[in-house]
Amino acid sequence: MAKNLAIAIGVNYYDYLQPLNYAKRDAMLIRCSFSLMIPLILRLNQPVPTVVICCESCASGLKLNRNLDLAE
Numbered sequence: 001m002a003k004n005l006a007i008a009i010g011v012n013y014y015d016y017l018q019p020l021n022y023a024k025r026d027a028m029l030i031r032c033s034f035s036l037m038i039p040l041i042l043r044l045n046q047p048v049p050t051v052v053i054c055c056e057s058c059a060s061g062l063k064l065n066r067n068l069d070l071a072e
Contacts, residue, residue, distance in 0.1 A: 002012070003047060003071075004046075004047050004048070005049060005050050006049045006052070007051075007052045007054070008021040008027035008030035008031060008051065008052070008053050009023075009055075010025070010026055010028065011056055012024050012056065013034075021050075025052050027054070027055055028053065030051070031051050031053050032069025034049060
């Protein structure tokens with residue numbers, strides 16, 4: 001079976017941009033949405049996705065790669 005992976009990145013604070021208000025919250029809502037869909041996914045006999053949430057400092061390049069390695 002194929003492996004499904006969902007990545008939600010929520011960064012509210014960037015070095016040279018105005019802060020965002022909802023990026024981190026939206027990433028967390030994506031994870032909740034996938035959790036609610038698991039019964040339907042299983043009923044359709046599809047692989048359940050691994051959901052990786054990266055917020056703020058964990059969304060930097062090296063840390064994101066490490067999080068993806070852990071998801072495998």
